[in-house]
Amino acid sequence: MSRPLMLCPASLAPRKATSSGETIMDVWQKLTAHIRRKGLRNTLGKIGKHYFFAHQELLWMERDLVSPVPPHSLKPYPPLRVKKITADNASAFARYFGDRVGTMAELAREGHTGHMHVDDQGDAVAFIWGTPRDYFDRHYYGCLFPVKPGEFFEFGGELTRAYWGTELSVDLQLELWKAMAAQGCDKVVDVCEFHNIPALKLHLRMGYTEQQRIMNIYTLFGRWRFYRETRYSGSRLDALRKPSRPPVTATAT
Numbered sequence: 263m264s265r266p267l268m269l270c271p272a273s274l275a276p277r278k279a280t281s282s283g284e285t286i287m288d289v290w291q292k293l294t295a296h297i298r299r300k301g302l303r304n305t306l307g308k309i310g311k312h313y314f315f316a317h318q319e320l321l322w323m324e325r326d327l328v329s330p331v332p333p334h335s336l337k338p339y340p341p342l343r344v345k346k347i348t349a350d351n352a353s354a355f356a357r358y359f360g361d362r363v364g365t366m367a368e369l370a371r372e373g374h375t376g377h378m379h380v381d382d383q384g385d386a387v388a389f390i391w392g393t394p395r396d397y398f399d400r401h402y403y404g405c406l407f408p409v410k411p412g413e414f415f416e417f418g419g420e421l422t423r424a425y426w427g428t429e430l431s432v433d434l435q436l437e438l439w440k441a442m443a444a445q446g447c448d449k450v451v452d453v454c455e456f457h458n459i460p461a462l463k464l465h466l467r468m469g470y471t472e473q474q475r476i477m478n479i480y481t482l483f484g485r486w487r488f489y490r491e492t493r494y495s496g497s498r499l500d501a502l503r504k505p506s507r508p509p510v511t512a513t514a515t
Contacts, residue, residue: 314482314483315481315482315483316480316481317478317479317480317481318403318455318456318478318479319455319457319476319477319478319479320403320453320454320455320476320477320478320479321454321455321456321462321472321473321475321498321499322452322453322473322474322475322476322477323451323452323453323454323465323471323473324413324449324450324451324470324473325450325468325469325470326448326449327439327442327448327449327450328448330469331432331436331467331468331469332467332468332469334429334432336427336428336429336431336432337428337429338428339428339429339430340381342380342387342388342430343380344377344379344437345377345380346377346441347370347376347378347389347391348367348370349367349368349370349371352364352370354378354380354384354385354386355385355386356385357383357386358385358386358387358422359386359420365401366378366389369391369418373393374391374392374393374397375391375392375393375414375438375441375442375445376389376390376391376392376418377389377390377391377437377438377441379430379433379434387421387422387424387425387430388419388421388422388425388430388434389418389419389434390416390418390419390435390438391416391417391418391419391438392414392415392416392417392438392442392450393409393414393415393417394409394413394414394415394442394445394446394447395409396408396409396415397415397417399417403477403479405479405487405489407453407477409451412446412447412448413447413448413449413450413451414442414445414447414450414451415450415451415452416435416438416450416451416452417452419434419435431464432468435468451473453477456476459502462499462502466499466502466503466504472497472498472499474493474494474496475491475492475493476492476493476494477489477490477491478490478491478492
């Protein structure tokens with residue numbers, strides 16, 4: 263089963279004004295450096311995806327908010343404070359997420375629920391968002407993610423590099439789940455890029471299951487985007503699963 267293609271122009275970020283000579287030199291240096299690192303074939307493939315045609319597969323995942331989180335071996339992290347993101351405190355993102363300050367304030371004004379974890383300097387080192395209503399993502403994918411009653415859509419989770427591989431990736435979600443459960447939600451849904459292996463492993467580690475739905479995003483000439491939902495049977499993530507172990511008791515309640 264699939265849905266018809268939907269079309270909209272992709273958002274294009276403004277480019278920095280430079281002279282034509284500087285632009286050509288900059289592009290050539292980046293191109294040759296990429297060829298040295300990744301090889302000619304990989305470089306040509308990347309150019310083709312960026313300028314001609316690209317296809318992204320976003321797997322829909324889901325999880326209830328009360329089942330125990332599977333055991334993990336993540337590292338502990340220094341104490342942090344959890345704060346609700348508002349338009350007034352979005353400046354806390356300036357140090358580590360400087361290009362997101364405006365977006366954070368905008369999402370807060372739209373009424374979505376956002377949490378940031380801040381260090382002892384008051385700087386946000388991690389954030390995550392959730393919404394119990396349909397979410398149109400105009401900042402990244404440019405498409406609509408529908409949400410059913412009782413669910414909430416989780417999006418935008420990110421940690422600074424210093425906290426990669428720590429328990430913060432778990433606590434970040436658990437804190438949001440508690441807040442959304444208080445709003446009457448009993449299930450979290452989100453999407454994950456099929457080629458983003460670390461993110462998929464994180465979902466499995468948190469106990470998410472596949473909905474067997476894919477949001478396909480096609481980008482043509484870097485300008486036009488087409489969207490189509492398809493379905494599949496079985497699992498596409500079996501190769502990433504680890505043998506199960508007795509669960510721990512961390513929950514969202």
